[in-house]
Amino acid sequence: MNRAAPEQVIGALFIDSGFGADGHRRCPPRARYECLLCGTREGPVHGAEQVRLFVASIRTDHRAHCPGPQQGAQAA
Numbered sequence: 001m002n003r004a005a006p007e008q009v010i011g012a013l014f015i016d017s018g019f020g021a022d023g024h025r026r027c028p029p030r031a032r033y034e035c036l037l038c039g040t041r042e043g044p045v046h047g048a049e050q051v052r053l054f055v056a057s058i059r060t061d062h063r064a065h066c067p068g069p070q071q072g073a074q075a076a
């Protein structure tokens, strides 16, 4: 196990399948991503294909331009 993962981005991926409790579709599937490091919110995207692509790439995608932890007040 490799516990050292300095480049790991901590984020939350939210996926709504769009299906209601009765199994019928309420709305198109959608997904959004919220980075817990920088607070950036990506998405939401709508539609099965868009969601599939989003879920598959958002972590890598965001990591590429994540500014990292944002400090409200930086101690000079």
Ligand SMILES: [Zn+2]
Residues within 6 Å of the ligand: 009, 035, 036, 037, 038, 039, 040, 062, 066, 067, 068
């Ligand atoms: Zn980020």
